[in-house]
Structure formats: structure tokens, C-alpha cells
Amino acid sequence: MATVLYRLYRNHLIENHMKLVPFQTQANASPLRILLSLEKQVEAFKKFADDESHPYHKSSKVVLESVKNSPELIEGIEDLNQLHKYEEEIKILSAPLFPEPLQLNEIKAMVIPFKYTAFLFTQRFQNIINNAGPDFQLGFNGHDENKLYFFACSIILMKYYKKPINLSRPIYMDIPDQKTGMVRHYRAMFNVDFMDISRTNKASELTDEEIDELLLRGEDLEFWKSKFPIDSYILKGFSLMNLYDATNDVILSRIRSIFLRNDENVYQEFQENLANLMGIKDLQVGYSLYDTKTEKSLGGFFNQGSKSVILDINEKIDYQKMFCEGVNSCVMEKSEIFAISDVDQYGRLSGENLFFKKLKQKGIRSLVLVPLKLHNGYLQLIELASIRKNELNPLNASKLEDIIPFVKIASERYFEESQNVLESTIQENYTSIHPAVKWRFIEAATGYNSQKSEGIENPVLDDIIFKNVYPLYAQSDIKGSSTARNTAIQTDLGLQLSLVIETFQKIMEVQDYPIYQNLIYRVQDYLDNVSKGLKAGDEINILEFLKGEIYPVFEHLKTVNSDFEVAIEAYMSKVDPQLHVIYQERKSYEDSVTILNDKLAAYLDKKQDEAQKMFPHYFERYKTDGVEFNMYIGASLVKDETFNVMYLHNLRLWQLETMCKLEQIAFDLVEELPYPLRVASLVLIHSNPLAIRFSMEQKQFDVDGAYNARYEIIKKRIDKSHIKGTTERLTQPGKIAIVYSQNKDAYEYLNYIKYLQSENLVRKVEMLDLEDLQGVSGLKAIRIEVLYKPKKSKASKNGNSLKRKRNEEIKKKEIAIV
Numbered sequence: 001m002a003t004v005l006y007r008l009y010r011n012h013l014i015e016n017h018m019k020l021v022p023f024q025t026q027a028n029a030s031p032l033r034i035l036l037s038l039e040k041q042v043e044a045f046k047k048f049a050d051d052e053s054h055p056y057h058k059s060s061k062v063v064l065e066s067v068k069n070s071p072e073l074i075e076g077i078e079d080l081n082q083l084h085k086y087e088e089e090i091k092i093l094s095a096p097l098f099p100e101p102l103q104l105n106e107i108k109a110m111v112i113p114f115k116y117t118a119f120l121f122t123q124r125f126q127n128i129i130n131n132a133g134p135d136f137q138l139g140f141n142g143h144d145e146n147k148l149y150f151f152a153c154s155i156i157l158m159k160y161y162k163k164p165i166n167l168s169r170p171i172y173m174d175i176p177d178q179k180t181g182m183v184r185h186y187r188a189m190f191n192v193d194f195m196d197i198s199r200t201n202k203a204s205e206l207t208d209e210e211i212d213e214l215l216l217r218g219e220d221l222e223f224w225k226s227k228f229p230i231d232s233y234i235l236k237g238f239s240l241m242n243l244y245d246a247t248n249d250v251i252l253s254r255i256r257s258i259f260l261r262n263d264e265n266v267y268q269e270f271q272e273n274l275a276n277l278m279g280i281k282d283l284q285v286g287y288s289l290y291d292t293k294t295e296k297s298l299g300g301f302f303n304q305g306s307k308s309v310i311l312d313i314n315e316k317i318d319y320q321k322m323f324c325e326g327v328n329s330c331v332m333e334k335s336e337i338f339a340i341s342d343v344d345q346y347g348r349l350s351g352e353n354l355f356f357k358k359l360k361q362k363g364i365r366s367l368v369l370v371p372l373k374l375h376n377g378y379l380q381l382i383e384l385a386s387i388r389k390n391e392l393n394p395l396n397a398s399k400l401e402d403i404i405p406f407v408k409i410a411s412e413r414y415f416e417e418s419q420n421v422l423e424s425t426i427q428e429n430y431t432s433i434h435p436a437v438k439w440r441f442i443e444a445a446t447g448y449n450s451q452k453s454e455g456i457e458n459p460v461l462d463d464i465i466f467k468n469v470y471p472l473y474a475q476s477d478i479k480g481s482s483t484a485r486n487t488a489i490q491t492d493l494g495l496q497l498s499l500v501i502e503t504f505q506k507i508m509e510v511q512d513y514p515i516y517q518n519l520i521y522r523v524q525d526y527l528d529n530v531s532k533g534l535k536a537g538d539e540i541n542i543l544e545f546l547k548g549e550i551y552p553v554f555e556h557l558k559t560v561n562s563d564f565e566v567a568i569e570a571y572m573s574k575v576d577p578q579l580h581v582i583y584q585e586r587k588s589y590e591d592s593v594t595i596l597n598d599k600l601a602a603y604l605d606k607k608q609d610e611a612q613k614m615f616p617h618y619f620e621r622y623k624t625d626g627v628e629f630n631m632y633i634g635a636s637l638v639k640d641e642t643f644n645v646m647y648l649h650n651l652r653l654w655q656l657e658t659m660c661k662l663e664q665i666a667f668d669l670v671e672e673l674p675y676p677l678r679v680a681s682l683v684l685i686h687s688n689p690l691a692i693r694f695s696m697e698q699k700q701f702d703v704d705g706a707y708n709a710r711y712e713i714i715k716k717r718i719d720k721s722h723i724k725g726t727t728e729r730l731t732q733p734g735k736i737a738i739v740y741s742q743n744k745d746a747y748e749y750l751n752y753i754k755y756l757q758s759e760n761l762v763r764k765v766e767m768l769d770l771e772d773l774q775g776v777s778g779l780k781a782i783r784i785e786v787l788y789k790p791k792k793s794k795a796s797k798n799g800n801s802l803k804r805k806r807n808e809e810i811k812k813k814e815i816a817i818v
Contacts, residue, residue, distance in 0.1 A: 018087045020080060021109075021129070023116035024139030027148040031156060031228035032114050032197070035076025035236040036083065040194045041093040042067065042074055063092055076236045080112070083119065090120065097240065098122055107186065107243035113195060113235055114152050125243070128184075131177050140188065141172045146221055153214075153228045160197040160233065163211060172250065173243065181281040185250035186243040195237030203232035248399065251277045255403055259410035274384065277399055280391055284309045284364070286383040289415075292332065293377040294640045295320045309385045310358055314447075322358070324350045327369070332379065335371040337400060341393035343367065359385075366392040370400050372408045380411045436616040439639045440464055464694035465704060469618075469634030470648050471692075472655055473684040473715055476600055476662045478593065478677050479733050481625035488585035488675070490534050493542055496582040497527040499571050500550060506567040507557060519550065543581060551580070588674035596669055596677055597623045600662050604629065607658050614654070615647040618692075618701070626679055627662070631655070632692055632701075652685075653752050659683060659736050660761040663786045667734075671791070680731035681786075682719055685740040685749065686711050710776065714739075717773045724769040730781055736762070738782040739770070746782060753784055763787045 048060035067073060067089045077083060083090075094110060103123040110120040118138065121129070129136065143151075157163040171188040199205065206214075206227060217223050251273045258269050275283040286309030289298040297317045307313060320328060331338045340346045343365050347356035359367060366389050370382040384400075386392050444462040451459035478484075500523050504516050526542050529535075554572075558565040576583045601623055608619055617633035633651055635643035659681050666679040690711060693704040703712055718739055721730045730737045738749055746767075756762045764785040773779070 018084070018090060018119055020083065021118045021121075021138060023118070024137040025116050025143055025148070027114060027116070027145055027152070029145070029230050030114050030149065030152050031203075031225075031230060031232050032152050032235045033078075033200075033231045033233070034112060034115050035078050035234060036080070036112050036238055037074060037076040037236045038090065038093045038238065039074045039076075039196075040237060041097075044096075045093070066092060080115070080117065094120060107245075109241050111190070111239045111241045113155075113190075113192070113237070113239045114148070118241065128175055128177075131179055132175050133178050136176065138173060138175075141174060143171070149221065150224065153224050155192065155235075156197055156228060156233050157211065157214075159192065159195065160199065161206065161211065172246065180279060182276055182279060184245060185247045187246040187249075189242045189244070191240040191242070195235055195239060198234045198236070200232055200234060202229050203227070248277060248402075252402055256406050259406055262414070277403075278384065278392070278396055280386055282387070284383075284385040284387075286310060286385070288381045288383065290319055290332070290379045290381065291377060292379050296640075298378075308381075309362065309364070309383045310355075322354045324353055324355065327355065331369050331371045331381070335373050335379070337371075337397050338369045339392060339394045339397040340367045342389045344389070363387050365389040368392045368397045368400065370404065370407075372404065372411050374408075374412050374415055378415065380408075380415070382407065436612065436618050437464075437466070437637055440466075465691060466618075466632065466634065466636045467691040468689040469632040469637055469692060470689050471686050471703075471711060472631040472633070472651060473628070473686075474655055474659055474682065475626060475628035475719065476659065476666065476679045476681045477624075477626040477628070477719060477731065478596065479680045479731070481593070481677075484589055484675065484677065485586075486534050488589040489539060490530055491585040492582045493530050493534075493539065494527060495584070496546075496575070497523050497530065497542070499574060499582070500546070501527070503554075503567050503571045507564055510561060510563055519553070523550070547580065585675075592673040592675035592677050593625060595673060596666060596679070597627060599665055599669060600627045600679075603662065603665055604658065607654075607661070611651065611654050614650060615643075616641060617647075617651060620701070630701075634689060649748070652748070653755070656683060656736075656738070656749070656752050657756065657759075657761065660756060660786060663734070663736065664788060667786075667788045668791045678733035680719075680733050681736040682731050683736065683738045684715060684718060685738065685745045686714075687740075687742055687745050714773070714776055714779070717776065718779070721773055721779070722771045724771050730768070730770060730783070732783075734786055734788075736784050736786060738784070739779055740781070741779055746780070749782060753782070756784075760787055760789075 042064070045056075045060040045063050048054045048056045049064055051057060054060075070086050070089050072082075073086055073089060073093070077086070097110070098108065098120070104127075105124060106122050107125045107128065108122045109118040109125055111118045129138075154165045158165045171190075173186045173188055174183050175186060176183050210227065214224060214227060255270060255273050258266055258273070271283070271285040274285055275281055286307060288308040288311050290296065291298055295318055297311060297315065297319055308315075311317065319332060323332065327338060330336045340359075343356065343359045347353075347360065350356055362385075364385040364387065366386045368384040370384070372380040372382065374380055382400075384392055384397075441464060444464060448459050448461050501520050504520050504523075508516050522545070526545065530538065530542070554568045558568050574582060601621060604621060604627060608621075611617070612619070615633065616638050617631055618637055619629065619631050621627060621629040631651065633643075633648055663679065663681055666677075670676055670678065691704040692701045695702050703709060719731050721739075722728060723730060730739075740746055740749070750765075753762060753765060762784040766783040768781045768783055770779040770781055
């Protein structure tokens with residue numbers, strides 16, 4: 001029996017000739033002198049031989065008999081060139097480490113430690129090396145000579161000094177496979193149980209304190225070399241190296257690292273790693289983006305150089321019509337991985353739908369779709385395609401589940417960055433854009449950035465034009481704002497000049513100089529002119545006079561007499577310290593304008609948000625002396641909505657009703673404003689659709705074309721128009737003027753007015769003809785009287801008294817303005 005076992009060992013092992021295979025990774029210097037020894041194996045066989053009850057008792061005796069004439073295998077062999085002399089003995093002693101049933105399963109080799117040379121392999125390991133090609137050489141990833149020296153020192157600490165050193169840092173090998181054209185990644189594990197380490201006189205015994213210091217100075221190689229000189233320890237034995245295929249783990253780690261970057265190589269490297277993961281050298285990888293709210297594709301994106309393998313560049317398509325019910329349900333709704341292992345069979349089952357035709361056209365025979373749900377209803381598809389059927393299938397598609405979490409994070413980041421680039425392009429070229437039409441600017445910016453990424457030298461932005469849109473214009477203008485502003489300035493200047501005269505009169509009570517009389521005369525002359533009314537340049541002339549001739553005298557007189565100083569300081573306390581003018585009435589007026597504008601604009605913005613929900617439209621508002629706003633509505637302004645003229649009529653009624661509410665707000669504010677202000681409102685009807693174009697120079701929309709320019713002319717001149725045959729202005733406080741040119745518009749708005757009358761918002765209606773404007777004739781107007789609702793008040797009798805007093809002040813100011 002023993003002889004039979006021995007022969008089995010011998011016959012099995014001698015079939016594979018022992019061969020020294022040095023690694024590419026080599027250490028020129030080491031603290032270890034290496035002696036290859038199989039003493040541990042000999043001791044194991046002696047133990048079996050001494051135990052008569054052991055099943056290998058007799059065979060072990062035969063093995064020991066065969067190696068008794070080779071003491072070098074115990075003492076150790078330093079010259080590896082002599083190793084071939086002991087080939088048969090080495091194979092027999094190592095046979096238990098390489099069992100026959102595991103020859104095609106384990107990836108194992110006997111290794112001479114720190115000489116990085118293997119000399120005996122399992123059949124599977126040998127097959128892997130053979131498939132790697134004649135020029136391949138084993139080697140570790142990322143291990144240089146310094147790291148190998150530290151590694152040898154760590155083994156000494158662990159084996160000789162019995163320190164619990166953690167050597168768990170993964171060691172990897174990359175081995176190509178010529179049959180598949182792919183690179184496999186293996187993790188190496190070393191068994192160091194078959195070696196012993198002893199110290200020579202080149203090194204002193206280390207104390208615990210010295211070992212602690214070594215660990216503290218873990219990066220100081222020279223310090224470590226001083227404690228572990230070259231060849232200062234002897235390692236006798238061998239090591240077993242086991243490899244396991246860690247390709248998927250390595251690829252997942254690399255993909256994770258790839259997505260930490262954002263450069264032009266990301267797409268290519270991701271595709272290469274996916275090809276390795278799937279084991280398909282010519283794997284095609286593509287990307288496409290879809291909006292699940294509109295059920296439309298948005299074109300491929302991922303990073304620079306990425307594209308779809310299904311859709312053409314910038315192709316927009318309804319995915320509900322392209323995909324079959326199964327793909328729509330599984331991928332687009334449930335976000336599950338979907339595999340088609342045989343495209344031809346899919347075509348037969350789907351009735352050769354559009355998706356099948358696209359795949360067939362591009363030569364795709366098997367496919368995997370990986371959906372990633374992003375923010376705001378967007379869905380990113382990663383497309384994996386092969387030109388061979390069954391190469392992609394539900395079984396290998398399951399590998400992709402591990403990459404989804406960090407690919408999704410990267411996709412969301414790239415999507416946000418692409419959105420930021422679009423926003424930046426829009427801000428740079430268009431400034432801020434109304435949300436209703438932003439989609440068109442995004443399309444233009446996307447095309448512009450695509451041109452840049454494709455290397456086009458002078459990329460061109462699309463013209464932004466919306467055709468066949470209906471304009472709506474309205475304004476609530478502060479009535480008599482110019483007159484009110486001038487009156488406020490006139491009042492302030494009159495008060496300031498009077499205070500100057502009063503100050504000089506107090507000074508003359510103490511010191512009556514002729515020059516003071518002269519200055520009073522000149523100030524009085526300015527005051528008389530101001531009382532008659534302000535002319536262009538009066539304000540500037542008066543301020544220059546005060547600054548150049550009055551204030552220098554005041555500054556001097558303050559140093560002459562303390563009474564003078566008191567009188568002058570009393571004057572200066574009533575003057576704005578920065579502007580050196582009295583700023584009372586003007587401040588009241590400007591504060592009133594600001595309050596009124598803010599109230600009107602806030603209400604208008606709030607109502608506009610509600611109007612957008614009815615149907616999207618373009619809206620822009622301006623604050624001047626009052627508020628004015630433009631609106632445009634039409635089919636070309638919306639991307640995924642269906643326009644109907646009903647929405648135009650709805651917006652016109654909304655506009656007219658909103659003007660009534662703005663009038664009420666302005667009316668309610670009159671009693672609260674520091675300065676009494678009223679508004680006069682106007683609506684302009686233009687029944688024919690027109691085109692608007694975004695002006696790159698002015699960064700706003702203008703009507704497009706000479707014919708449509710008439711509309712802009714009317715807008716600018718209409719509020720100054722008069723009723724035909726009279727000097728009466730069309731716009732009046734308490735009334736809303738609706739300007740039109742076609743009778744059908746009048747009939748439409750009279751219906752709206754009847755409705756507003758039923759809601760107690762308006763009452764009296766006037767039908768008016770207007771005087772011709774420069775370049776414009778034939779305009780008419782409907783003027784309606786606003787029915788103001790009394791403001792609710794909880795004022796007491798005392799409050800009512802204050803209110804009457806306030807009303808008297810308002811009336812005086814209104815008379816002054818008129």
C-alpha cells in the first residue's frame with residue numbers, strides 16, 4: 001500500500017516539470033538571507049511515520065527513505081541553480097499540498113520568499129500563465145523595492161519577535177488572457193507557516209522599546225535599515241501563494257475611483273472596465289437621458305465623448321412609442337435592469353417595433369438596459385450592447401447591480417454639472433429667463449455647448465424666436481408723477497431758502513453788515529423764482545449758489561460768535577448731511593412711490609404665479625412710476641402643452657380683473673402714503689398674433705419684423721393720447737382705459753366688462769374715439785369706471801378725527817399738484 005501511494009505521488013507530480021519562474025517584482029536588497037528548505041514538510045512526514053495508527057504511516061516511511069540522501073532540502077538551498085537536482089524529492093514532499101482533485105480548481109504555487117520566484121504550480125495556475133502569452137511575467141501591482149524591504153522587516157517582527165503585525169494590505173496581480181483578450185485581476189494570499197527566521201550577528205536583538213520606535217517611524221526606511229541591515233536574518237523554508245480571481249471586486253473599485261474624477265477620460269475608462277466586468281472585449285456602452293414627465297428622450301449625456309448606442313446624436317423621441325410595453329413597464333416605470341439576449345427573437349415577439357428596428361440597424365444582437373432614476377423626473381439609461389446574440393443575458397446582467405449605486409451618484413453629479421453649464425451659458429448670453437420659455441434657451445445652450453465639445457471653432461447660438469404669439473400689455477401709472485415730483489422739490493427748495501434768510505436775520509440782530517443784506521436779497525430772488533415754478537436747471541443753480549457763496553460764510557461766522565454758531569447749527573440740523581439740501585417732501589414722495597410700486601408689484605407677482613398654472617405664458621414686469629407688464633401666449637411658447645384660443649381669452653379676462661384689483665390696492669393706500677398718489681390704468685389689445693425675438697444686445701424680447709413694430713410704437717405713445725376732439729387725457733384716476741382697433745375686440749371685452757359689473761368691480765362704461773398719434777391712427781377705447789370698495793376700518797371717533805385731518809392734508813397736496 002505504501003509503495004502504491006508513493007508511486008501515485010511520483011507519477012502525478014513528475015508529469016509537470018518543475019520550473020523556476022522569477023517575478024517581475026524583485027528586491028535587490030533585503031534584510032533576509034533566503035534558504036529554500038522543506039524541513040517543515042519532512043517533519044510532517046516524520047510525524048506520520050512515527051504514528052502507527054496514522055493512515056499515511058507506511059507511505060510516509062517510504063517518502064522519508066526517498067529523501068534521506070538529500071540533507072540539503074532540510075539544511076536549505078541558497079543557489080537556486082542547484083534546485084533541479086532535487087526536483088523529484090521536492091515534488092514528493094510537496095504532494096500533500098497539491099492534491100490531485102484540486103489541480104484544476106486551486107490557483108496555487110510554491111514560492112521562494114523574498115526572492116519572488118515560484119517553482120511549482122497547480123495545473124490551473126499553469127494554464128493561466130500559459131494563456132497569458134510567452135512574454136508575460138508575474139508581478140505585484142504597486143509594490144516597489146522600498147515597500148518590499150518594509151514587508152521583509154514586518155515578517156521578521158511577526159515570525160522572529162512574535163509581534164502581532166497586521167500584513168493584511170491586499171496584494172494584486174494582473175494577468176492577461178489571450179483567449180478572451182481581457183485582463184483578469186487576482187488577489188495573492190501568502191501562507192508563511194512553512195518558514196522559520198533566525199538572527200545573525202549582523203543584527204542585535206531588538207528590545208520592545210526599539211520595536212515601538214520602529215512602529216512610530218513607520219515611513220523612515222533608513223531607520224528601519226539601521227535596525228534590520230542587509231542579510232542580518234536568515235529565512236529558511238518556503239511559502240505557498242494562493243490566488244483567487246478578484247476581477248469583479250477590482251473593477252468595482254476602479255469604477256468607484258473613476259467616478260471621483262470628472263475629465264475627458266472617464267467615459268473611455270468606464271467603458272473599458274465594464275467590458276472587463278462583462279468579459280466582452282468589444283462591448284458597446286452608451287447613455288441616453290429621458291424625461292419621464294413628458295415621456296421624451298433628451299439626447300445622450302454622461303461626460304465628454306459619451307453618446308447613445310440606440311439613439312442618434314440629439315435625437316428626440318417619444319419612448320412610449322419606441323419601446324414595447326415590457327420595456328416601458330420594467331425599465332421606464334419600475335427602473336429594473338432589462339436584458340435582451342437575442343434581438344432577432346425580440347423582434348419576432350414585439351412585431352418588429354421601432355426599438356427592434358433601431359437595434360437591427362446598428363447591428364446589435366444582444367442588449368442590457370440599466371435605468372437610473374435621477375432628480376426631477378429624469379431617467380438615465382446605461383446601454384450595454386454586443387454584436388453577438390446571448391453574449392449579454394439576464395444572468396451576466398446581474399453583475400451590474402453592484403455598480404448602480406455609485407454610477408447613479410456620478411450620473412446625478414454630471415447631470416447637475418451639465419445643468420450648471422447650461423445655466424451659465426444662459427446667464428452669460430441671455431441673462432435671467434422667464435421659466436415658461438426657459439426650455440427653449442436650454443435647447444439653444446445645449447446645442448451651443450455641443451458645438452464647443454465637438455471642437456467647432458466658432459460655435460453659434462440659435463436665434464430665440466417665438467412665432468404666432470398673442471401680446472397682452474397693461475400699466476397702472478402714477479397720475480401726475482412728474483408734477484408731483486416737481487412740487488415736492490419746489491416745496492423743499494422754498495423751505496430751505498426761507499431758512500437761509502431766517503438764519504441771516506438772526507445774525508443781523510447782532511451784526512448788521514451790508515453784505516448780509518446783499519446775500520438775503522439774492523436768496524430772496526431765488527425764492528421768488530421758485531415760488532413761480534421750477535425751470536430746467538433751477539435746482540442745480542440754487543444748490544451751487546448755496547455751496548459756493550452761503551456755506552463758506554456760515555463756516556466763517558461759526559468761529560466769530562457762539563450765537564452765530566447756534567443759529568447756523570439750527571439751520572444745518574434741518575438739512576441732509578450728505579446732500580446739504582432739505583429732503584422732506586421729496587422723501588415723502590419717493591417713499592410713497594416705493595410703497596405703492598412694491599404693493600402693486602407684489603400683488604401682481606402673486607396673481608401671476610396663479611395665472612401660470614392655468615396655462616404657461618411669457619411674463620415680464622417693470623416698476624417705474626407705477627407698474628407695467630407684458631405677456632405673450634401661444635403654441636410656440638410651450639414645449640409639452642397644447643394651446644387653445646380659450647387660454648388667450650382666459651388670460652385677457654384675468655388681466656382685466658387683475659387691473660381692477662390693482663386699482664383697489666392703490667385706492668386703499670392713498671390714506672396711508674406719506675404723499676397722496678393715484679394711479680391711472682390702461683390695457684392695450686392687439687388681436688393679431690406676432691413674432692417675438694430675443695435681442696442679444698438688449699437681453700430682452702422685442703417684437704420681430706417691421707409690421708409688428710407698430711405694436712411697440714402704440715405701447716410707448718398710447719398713455720399720452722387724448723379723446724378725439726378734446727384736450728382730455730384718456731387715462732384718468734379711478735378708470736381703466738382699454739385701447740383697441742378692431743370692433744371684434746370691443747365686443748369681446750364688453751362681455752368681460754359685463755361679468756366684472758356683475759362682480760361689482762366696475763360700473764360706468766364709455767366708448768371713445770382717440771386722437772391720432774404720430775404714425776398711428778384709428779384707435780378707439782373703452783373706458784370703465786372702477787367701483788372701489790370702502791376700506792374696512794376699526795378706528796374710534798378720535799381715529800376718525802385724525803382721518804378727517806389727514807384727508808384735508810391730502811386734498812391740499814392734490815390741489816397743489818393740480
